[in-house]
Amino acid sequence: MADEPRAAALPVEMQVTPASGVLPDAPVIDQFGKTMRFREAVGDGAYVLSFTYTRCTEICGMADLYLSDIAERRAALPAPVRLVTLTLDPARDRPADLLERHQIFDSPDNWLRLTGDPADIMPLLTRLGVWDGTPLEDHKLYVIVGHAGRQQMARLEASPLLPDQIYDLAVRLMQ
Numbered sequence: 001m002a003d004e005p006r007a008a009a010l011p012v013e014m015q016v017t018p019a020s021g022v023l024p025d026a027p028v029i030d031q032f033g034k035t036m037r038f039r040e041a042v043g044d045g046a047y048v049l050s051f052t053y054t055r056c057t058e059i060c061g062m063a064d065l066y067l068s069d070i071a072e073r074r075a076a077l078p079a080p081v082r083l084v085t086l087t088l089d090p091a092r093d094r095p096a097d098l099l100e101r102h103q104i105f106d107s108p109d110n111w112l113r114l115t116g117d118p119a120d121i122m123p124l125l126t127r128l129g130v131w132d133g134t135p136l137e138d139h140k141l142y143v144i145v146g147h148a149g150r151q152q153m154a155r156l157e158a159s160p161l162l163p164d165q166i167y168d169l170a171v172r173l174m175q
Helices: 003-008 038-042 060-076 095-104 118-127 163-174
Strands: 015-018 027-030 035-037 046-052 081-087 111-115 142-147 152-157
Touching (some): 027 095, 027 118, 038 081, 038 111, 046 163, 060 081, 060 142, 060 163, 081 118, 095 111, 142 163, 152 163
Parallel strands (some): 081 111
Antiparallel strands (some): 027 035, 027 111, 046 142
């Protein structure tokens, strides 16, 4: 009941789309050069997943700032939450590029920034509903908040996307 007013108070410009809770899978490489599966990177609990690319001059920095906010506040969450960022440009974003961005935002080491072979990453982005084949420069700002073990997720699209709403949705998915 306490969540109802909060849900009703979402701003008009924020779209929350329930998505299939089953995460697609593909091989990925993190900013430290470690190879793993996407599902392994996300884990089996709560997660916040963002999408950026290092050469973006528009909205990608906002997505990093939003996850930075969650990184600072996640100790107050009722359960652990994984922070994961998947590149929208796997053809150019190498682990070293992701590590540089990671350091620029002074991100904690347990926030994974992922890339991989474009043949694996582009279908993954499509299955997650964040890329539809349009030019990379025309991408939208998406964040997925979910719980892998419960197969629940919601895809948020917004302009601007507010960190409090990501945080509140993460809390709701953990209950």
